[in-house]
Amino acid sequence: xxxxxxxxxxxxxxxxxxxxxxxxxxxxxxxxxxxxxxxxxxxxxxxxxxxxxxxxxxxxxxxxxxxxxxxxxxxxxxxxxxxxxxxxxxxxxxxxxxxxxxxxxxxxxxxxxxxxxxxxxxxxxxxxxxxxxxxxxxxxxxxxxxxxxxxxxxxxxxxxxxxxxxxxxxxxxxxxxxxxxxxxxxxxxxxxxxxxxxxxxxxxxxxxxxxxxxxxxxxxxxxxxxxxxxxxxxxxxxxxxxxxxxxxxxxxxxxxxxxxxxxxxxxxxxxxxxxxxxxxxxxxxxxxxxxxxxxxxxxxxxxxxxxxxxxxxxxxxxxxxxxxxxxxxxxxxxxxxxxxxxxxxxxxxxxxxxxxxxxxxxxxxxxxxxxxxxxxxxxxxxxxxxxxxxxxxxxxxxxxxxxxxxxxxxxxxxxxxxxxxxxxxxxxxxxxxxxxxxxxxxxxxxxxxxxxxxxxxxxxxxxxxxxxxxxxxxxxxxxxx
Amino acid sequence: xxxxxxxxxxxxxxxxxxxxxxxxxxxxxxxxxxxxxxxxxxxxxxxxxxxxxxxxxxxxxxxxxxxxxxxxxxxxxxxxxxxxxxxxxxxxxxxxxxxxxxxxxxxxxxxxxxxxxxxxxxxxxxxxxxxxxxxxxxxxxxxxxxxxxxxxxxxxxxxxxxxxxxxxxxxxxxxxxxxxxxxxxxxxxxxxxxxxxxxxxxxxxxxxxxxxxxxxxxxxxxxxxxxxxxxxxxxxxxxxxxxxxxxxxxxxxxxxxxxxxxxxxxxxxxxxxxxxxxxxxxxxxxxxxxxxxxxxxxxxxxxxxxxxxxxxxxxxxxxxxxxxxxxxxxxxxxxxxxxxx
Ligand SMILES: [Zn+2]
Numbered sequence: 001x002x003x004x005x006x007x008x009x010x011x012x013x014x015x016x017x018x019x020x021x022x023x024x025x026x027x028x029x030x031x032x033x034x035x036x037x038x039x040x041x042x043x044x045x046x047x048x049x050x051x052x053x054x055x056x057x058x059x060x061x062x063x064x065x066x067x068x069x070x071x072x073x074x075x076x077x078x079x080x081x082x083x084x085x086x087x088x089x090x091x092x093x094x095x096x097x098x099x100x101x102x103x104x105x106x107x108x109x110x111x112x113x114x115x116x117x118x119x120x121x122x123x124x125x126x127x128x129x130x131x132x133x134x135x136x137x138x139x140x141x142x143x144x145x146x147x148x149x150x151x152x153x154x155x156x157x158x159x160x161x162x163x164x165x166x167x168x169x170x171x172x173x174x175x176x177x178x179x180x181x182x183x184x185x186x187x188x189x190x191x192x193x194x195x196x197x198x199x200x201x202x203x204x205x206x207x208x209x210x211x212x213x214x215x216x217x218x219x220x221x222x223x224x225x226x227x228x229x230x231x232x233x234x235x236x237x238x239x240x241x242x243x244x245x246x247x248x249x250x251x252x253x254x255x256x257x258x259x260x261x262x263x264x265x266x267x268x269x270x271x272x273x274x275x276x277x278x279x280x281x282x283x284x285x286x287x288x289x290x291x292x293x294x295x296x297x298x299x300x301x302x303x304x305x306x307x308x309x310x311x312x313x314x315x316x317x318x319x320x321x322x323x324x325x326x327x328x329x330x331x332x333x334x335x336x337x338x339x340x341x342x343x344x345x346x347x348x349x350x351x352x353x354x355x356x357x358x359x360x361x362x363x364x365x366x367x368x369x370x371x372x373x374x375x376x377x378x379x380x381x382x383x384x385x386x387x388x389x390x391x392x393x394x395x396x397x398x399x400x401x402x403x404x405x406x407x408x409x410x411x412x413x414x415x416x417x418x419x420x421x422x423x424x425x426x427x428x429x430x431x432x433x434x435x436x437x438x439x440x441x442x443x444x445x446x447x448x449x450x451x452x453x454x455x456x457x458x459x460x461x462x463x464x465x466x467x468x469x470x471x472x473x474x475x476x477x478x479x480x481x
Numbered sequence: 482x483x484x485x486x487x488x489x490x491x492x493x494x495x496x497x498x499x500x501x502x503x504x505x506x507x508x509x510x511x512x513x514x515x516x517x518x519x520x521x522x523x524x525x526x527x528x529x530x531x532x533x534x535x536x537x538x539x540x541x542x543x544x545x546x547x548x549x550x551x552x553x554x555x556x557x558x559x560x561x562x563x564x565x566x567x568x569x570x571x572x573x574x575x576x577x578x579x580x581x582x583x584x585x586x587x588x589x590x591x592x593x594x595x596x597x598x599x600x601x602x603x604x605x606x607x608x609x610x611x612x613x614x615x616x617x618x619x620x621x622x623x624x625x626x627x628x629x630x631x632x633x634x635x636x637x638x639x640x641x642x643x644x645x646x647x648x649x650x651x652x653x654x655x656x657x658x659x660x661x662x663x664x665x666x667x668x669x670x671x672x673x674x675x676x677x678x679x680x681x682x683x684x685x686x687x688x689x690x691x692x693x694x695x696x697x698x699x700x701x702x703x704x705x706x707x708x709x710x711x712x713x714x715x716x717x718x719x720x721x722x723x724x725x726x727x728x729x730x731x732x733x734x735x736x737x738x739x740x741x742x743x744x745x746x747x748x749x750x751x752x753x754x755x756x757x758x759x760x761x762x763x764x765x766x767x768x769x770x771x772x773x774x775x776x777x778x779x780x781x782x783x784x785x786x787x788x789x790x791x792x793x794x795x796x797x798x799x800x801x802x803x804x805x806x807x808x809x810x811x812x813x814x815x816x817x818x819x820x821x822x
Contacts, residue, residue, distance in 0.1 A: 087619055479642070
């Protein structure tokens with residue numbers, strides 16, 4: 001297919017005039033059956049990378065994703081785009097439901113699954129019966145232990161790629177250092193030279209980078225309130241704890257009169273759907289969220305992303321602030337930092353990494369996987385791979401060190417008095433740019449919201465009262481008269 | 482502290498704290514079910530499956546510190562102050578009124594089902610085919626789509642609206658508003674329960690309770706007065722509140738199989754079959770065929786032996802077979818507990 005034909009497909013089937021940066025080389029490589037690693041920042045239009053080839057290549061597309069919520073977002077997006085033959089093999093299905101899906105596998109153009117599910121013997125056996133056009137590995141950095149989100153289950157995918165015949169493999173990630181990039185290909189059993197790598201810069205020049213230091217929680221709250229009051233447009237405030245998302249959302253709503261809501265993975269599916277769509281419909285101005293929020297958000301005009309707690313690493317940070325300013329307009333990213341905040345992150349990562357004692361108790365059978373939640377699943381997995389207690393302890397030890405190291409890198413970003421953007425670009429091995437006054441608050445260039453053009457334009461905010469239930473019904477179900 | 486837990490407590494009847502916890506989290510043991518029956522809280526079975534023990538214990542401790550209850554050897558008794566606070570609580574909070582049907586439906590699935598159906602009808606009414614469905618589950622998508630396809634016509638919009646209106650008209654304005662604002666539709670994702678309690682100035686702890694109760698009310702209404710909604714919820718009827726295995730045993734028993742036959746047919750232990758029958762008696766109340774297990778003579782003996790508060794009865798060994806004695810005793814307790822109502 002030549003370039004012109006490709007553009008015709010893009011226009012006729014998807015209604016876009018042009019590809020976003022990075023999309024075209026990826027799609028071309030895929031259509032030429034070249035395994036491809038796409039390192040594209042969030043908002044680069046990930047879905048199209050496999051949706052367009054899927055329209056052209058015969059056979060099913062398998063999409064592997066680490067988290068149920070990510071899968072649900074993707075599935076939902078495809079359905080919204082009018083794709084009907086989409087399914088998901090997941091742990092929330094009952095055995096019977098899973099079996100029903102498996103029996104009809106060939107009917108589905110898109111099959112979503114986690115690495116654990118897709119590599120089950122019975123699932124692999126079914127996959128061998130059908131024509132597979134493409135295997136898409138989302139969040140491909142999870143396969144690398146040098147990446148911030150290493151998931152050992154991803155290592156199983158090497159077998160999938162080797163045993164299940166398919167035309168082409170597409171690996172997707174938003175950010176990857178050079179080391180992680182190489183590691184992804186090695187761990188998946190691919191030849192580095194035979195894979196096309198498409199990489200877009202992590203730099204987002206239209207996002208001003210700022211860190212504001214405070215000495216107490218009260219100070220920090222005041223700073224947050226000040227920012228939210230002053231800034232116009234929609235924004236996200238990220239927290240490390242679920243509880244605080246709700247508390248601060250309510251407080252901000254009371255203090256500012258804006259519509260503010262909380263979002264975290266502990267909420268019901270329907271509630272999350274509602275909050276997400278209210279935000280996209282501009283019914284909400286600010287979301288207070290954990291990192292669970294953002295994956296499925298297709299909103300171009302998010303003006304600010306504020307971190308109330310320091311994120312765990314620069315990879316996460318770059319992804320999370322990347323949700324701002326997709327329309328190219330001036331936007332803002334702020335970390336609110338009080339010295340000592342990093343210990344919250346250290347504690348969080350200690351909670352998710354089991355201690356030596358837990359590993360030993362588990363391996364000796366004193367504690368069962370069910371009692372340990374997510375950690376239990378992980379330990380279960382290692383045991384199934386025949387690892388000994390000492391080996392597992394060592395893996396966790398390395399992980400702790402890696403987390404500390406990643407956090408240190410982030411703190412360099414927080415503590416620098418020079419250019420913050422330079423710290424990010426340097427970390428990802430990119431060419432440095434010249435700092436200027438719309439770049440960041442380094443080199444004594446304090447954040448000036450007005451100068452950046454981010455000041456709120458005062459409007460009388462219309463706060464619709466809840467309507468009568470009769471008129472709500474009329475609005476919901478439109479009957480032509 | 483405001484919590485619906487206070488409505489499950491009594492100032493007359495000391496109640497086992499773990500039984501209450503097990504009822505809320507849906508632990509289906511005969512002991513839990515029996516005491517749930519005695520406390521009159523069986524309908525709350527499985528109503529808070531996410532409940533964490535630390536939170537449950539914390540709420541009780543708080544009430545104890547506030548002088549609302551006494552905790553004695555894991556038994557809870559409301560103090561007179563607690564009784565007063567309970568009465569006040571009931572007057573200030575939503576009072577569930579469709580509880581009698583909580584165990585007859587798959588209540589958790591009902592709101593997502595209604596929201597999705599509402600979305601399908603709404604998008605259809607605006608002639609829009611491209612939208613993100615609120616449901617992810619293949620089963621839900623298939624069920625609702627099939628329901629929609631089977632009823633699809635120009636009239637479905639008005640009919641759906643009319644059926645909802647019929648039920649909403651039986652509610653207070655606040656309740657009807659609460660329900661319609663939760664619904665999802667074209668360009669209108671609706672509000673979350675927390676947002677709604679805020680907007681309607683309802684106590685935040687009332688939200689979940691109210692949503693659950695009203696959807697059960699709607700399903701009850703749908704069964705009697707509607708076509709579309711009735712079909713929509715059809716598969717959410719539970720064959721029985723019993724465990725599945727218990728239900729199978731009970732069906733055989735009702736079809737006149739003896740306990741010994743059921744043991745053989747189902748490869749079950751005698752004690753398991755007895756547990757199933759006790760569970761059946763607890764849920765089936767007066768309809769349970771007690772006379773097939775307890776003779777008139779045994780009943781007369783029991784009546785002579787046991788008097789006073791049923792809670793305080795102690796099993797007496799008569800036959801030398803402990804399991805049988807306990808089975809007969811518990812069965813009699815259940816019989817007397819349910820026949821008084
Ligand atoms: Zn700079």
